[in-house]
Amino acid sequence: MGILFGAAGNTQSFYDQGYKSSLYMPGWLNERGLNAYEYQCTRGVNIKQETAQKLGQAARDNSITLSIHGPYYINLATDDQEKQKKTKGHIIKSLQVAKWMQANKVVFHPGSASGASRIENLEKAKKLLYKIIIEADKEGLGEIKLAPETMGKASQLGNLEEVLDLCKTFDNVVPTIDFAHLHALGGGCLNTREDFAYILDRIAEVLSEQIVEYLHVHFSPIEYTRAGEKKHRTLLDEGFGPVFEPLAELIVERDLCPTIICESKGRQVEDVLIYKEIYNKTCKNKGTL
Numbered sequence: 065m066g067i068l069f070g071a072a073g074n075t076q077s078f079y080d081q082g083y084k085s086s087l088y089m090p091g092w093l094n095e096r097g098l099n100a101y102e103y104q105c106t107r108g109v110n111i112k113q114e115t116a117q118k119l120g121q122a123a124r125d126n127s128i129t130l131s132i133h134g135p136y137y138i139n140l141a142t143d144d145q146e147k148q149k150k151t152k153g154h155i156i157k158s159l160q161v162a163k164w165m166q167a168n169k170v171v172f173h174p175g176s177a178s179g180a181s182r183i184e185n186l187e188k189a190k191k192l193l194y195k196i197i198i199e200a201d202k203e204g205l206g207e208i209k210l211a212p213e214t215m216g217k218a219s220q221l222g223n224l225e226e227v228l229d230l231c232k233t234f235d236n237v238v239p240t241i242d243f244a245h246l247h248a249l250g251g252g253c254l255n256t257r258e259d260f261a262y263i264l265d266r267i268a269e270v271l272s273e274q275i276v277e278y279l280h281v282h283f284s285p286i287e288y289t290r291a292g293e294k295k296h297r298t299l300l301d302e303g304f305g306p307v308f309e310p311l312a313e314l315i316v317e318r319d320l321c322p323t324i325i326c327e328s329k330g331r332q333v334e335d336v337l338i339y340k341e342i343y344n345k346t347c348k349n350k351g352t353l
C-alpha cells in the first residue's frame with residue numbers, strides 16, 4: 065500500500081454539487097484521485113448500522129481507506145465517574161461503527177490537561193484507556209486501532225510526548241500526528257526539514273520505524289495565538305503554516321507510506337489535492353516517479 069491522501073469529512077464543494085449523503089463521498093473522492101476518508105463522528109456517534117455498512121461497502125468499491133474521528137466529548141483524564149462512563153461509551157461506539165464500516169482506526173482527542181499536573185492527567189488517561197481497551201476486547205472490537213491525536217492547545221492533553229507515551233503503553237494504540245496542531249502548540253515551530261524530521265525520528269525512537277512508515281497524519285494550515293490553536297485555515301488564506309514541502313521531501317526520501325488527511329476548513333479535498341501535487345512533484349524531482 066502506497067501513500068494515501070484524503071479528507072476529514074465532506075468538503076463544501078461536495079454539498080455545492082447537490083450531494084447530501086456521505087454515502088456518495090467515497091465515489092466522489094475516488095473520481096478526484098484520492099484514497100482516504102476520515103468519517104466524522106465529532107459531534108457524537110449517530111450513524112446507524114445499515115448506513116455504516118453501506119458506507120463501508122462504498123469505500124471498498126472505490127478503494128478508499130476509512131478511518132473514524134471520534135467525538136470531541138472524549139476526556140480520558142477526567143475524575144468524574146459519569147464523564148468517564150460517557151468517554152468509554154463514545155470510544156466503544158466509535159469502535160463499533162469502525163467495525164461495521166471496516167474502518168481501520170478511531171482517531172480521538174485524549175482529553176483535558178487542566179485540574180491536575182500534566183503527568184497526573186496522563187496517568188489518569190492511561191488508567192481509563194486501559195479499562196476501555198479491556199471492554200473493547202470483550203466486545204470483539206479489539207482489532208481496530210485507537211489513535212490519540214496530537215493537540216493544538218496547551219490546555220489539552222496530547223502534546224507529542226504524551227501521545228507517544230499513550231501509544232507506547234498499549235498494543236494497538238497508534239499516534240495520529242496532527243502537524244497543524246503541533247505547529248500551533250509550538251508557536252509556529254514547523255518550518256524546516258529538520259523540524260519535521262525531529263518529529264518522525266522521535267516517533268521511531270519511542271515507538272518504531274514501522275509506525276512512522278504507516279503514520280496517520282492530519283495536515284492543514286492553521287491560525288494560532290499564544291494559547292495555541294485558534295482555527296484551521298485553508299491554502300487560500302495566505303501566511304498560515306505549516307507548509308507541506310519539507311514533510312513531502314522526508315516522505316519521499318524515507319520511502320514512507322503515510323495516510324495524509326486534510327482538515328482545511330471547507331476545502332479538505334481541494335487542499336489535499338494540492339498536497340498530493342506537491343508530493344508528486346517531489347517524487348519527480350528525486351527521480352522516483
Ligand SMILES: [Zn+2]
Nearest residue numbers: 133172173213
Ligand atoms: Zn481531531
